[in-house]
Each structure stands twice: as C-alpha cells, then as structure tokens.
Amino acid sequence: MAKINNISKKKFKISVSLLSANFYNLCSQIKDIENSKADEFHFDVMDGHFVPNISMGLPIFESIRPLIKKPIEVHMMVTNPDNHIKSFSNAGANLFTFHIETSKNPTLTIETIKKSNMLVGVSIKPNTPITKIIDLIKIVDRVLIMTVEPGFGGQKFITDMLKKIESISKIINDGKYSTELAVDGGIKLDNVKSAYLAGATTLISGSGILNSEKGIIHGVEDMITKIK
Ligand code: DX5
Ligand code: ZN
Secondary structure, X not given: XXXXXXXXXXXXXXXXXXXXXXXXXXXXXXXXXXXXXXXXXXXXXXXXXXXXXXXXXXXXHHHHHHHOOOOEEEEEEOOOHHHHHHHHHHOOOOEEEEEHHHOOOHHHHHHHHHHOOOEEEEEEOOOOOHHHOOOOHHHOOEEEEEOOOOOOOOOOOOXXXXXXXXXXXXXXHHHOOOOEEEEEXXXXXXXXXXXXXXXXXXXXXXXXXXXXXXXXXXXXXXXXXXXX
16 A cells, blocks of 8 residues: 555656647647646657658757747657757757667767767667666666557557566666656556556657647646546
8 A cells, every 4th residue: 555655646747749739730739738737848750761650850840949948858760869969959859769779889879968968768669678778777867668669649558568667667666766767659548547557757648638629738637637
C-alpha cells in the first residue's frame, strides 16, 4: 500500500506531440498547448529512411519556436542524428532525443548534444532490447520508450511495453538516477495511468490530446486527472 501511495505522489510531465496537429490551424493549436497545463512540446522529426514517413524539419521548427515559451523536445527519427545537433540547438531546441538504433557512437553523440547546450534523450524502438541502452541510462537526461513503432501518430499502444517501462524504471530507481522516463506512442486516457504506474514520468501524447473532443486545454486536464 505504501508503495502505491508513493507512486501516486510521484511527479510527472505531460508533453504534447505536434505530429497530429492540423497544420492549417497550427498557430492556434500551439497557443492552446501553451495555455494548457502541458509541461512541454514534442516535435517529431522523420526522414523517410529510419522510419517510413517524412514529417517536419528545421524550417518548421524555426518558424514555430518563437511562438512557444514551454520547453520543446525534438525526437529525431532520422538515420544521422549527429548531423542535426547544431542546427536544432541554434534554433532553440531544449532537449534532443536520438534513437539508439541510429548512432554509431552513442557516447560521442551524447557528448556533442551536451556541448550544444541541450538536454539529452535516448530512445528505443519496441523491439530493441534494454541492453542496448543500459550503460547510457545514467548519463542521459531522458530515456524515451517507443510504445508504438515510430513513424506515425494515432497508432495503438503496445501493451507489452509496460514490462519495458517497469524494467527501466527499476534501473533508474535502484541507481537513484535523475533520468526521466518518457513514453511515446498511443498514450490515451484509457492507458495513461498504467504507463504512469509502470514508472513513466513523462507522458507524451499526440492524437490523444490534439483530437480530444473537448479541445486541447481540456484534453490535457483530462490526462492529468486520469493519472492523479
Ligand atoms: C511516433 C511519434 C510520436 C507520435 C505520438 O513515431 O514519435 O511522438 O506523434 O502520437 P500519438 O500519441 O498519436 O501516438
Ligand atoms: Zn515522438
């Protein structure tokens, strides 16, 4: 019981992924996210190579950055993340998350991101084992567990990933690391609490919030209420 009480008092962040935004109304949706209780923005960059889809890149990031006061994570689903560290840092990204599957020398990638004055995230795809990132957990600011195959918004949460969340959460807690544990993909009102109870501390949601019938501001509030 005590454990459950501790868990339910644990702090968490809500992050809104812009991938499912209606780009015709992007400006007003950004304002709604700014005015909501969300903690940060999540900006998905895809290259059509590491993942099958192509999403947004630097020019869009540069145009929207001045509209946003909250921190922005760039989630780099690209084959060569190192090539883009400097440009996204210059454009005002706060947290640069790369995929472990893409980096030839993850320690060097992490060093380069840190030297560029951004926080560092490392992400793993659903089928990538934890062993690939185990040594990096204590030196990054965030581990981002993909709970869908990266590439598209609006997919179904892979329930099997709850075990992965629990395992990484245990490593973080046992080591007393300050590393955040983020989950990305298919996070909706009906599963956000289970991801949180498994140990996720940052809940990233795109379609779950942007397509909320009550609008973005209420969509974020509903997510928060579900967790508490
Ligand atoms: C998927 C992206 C996610 C996506 C989440 O490759 O990394 O950030 O936007 O969208 P939902 O919440 O709709 O699954
Ligand atoms: Zn993402």
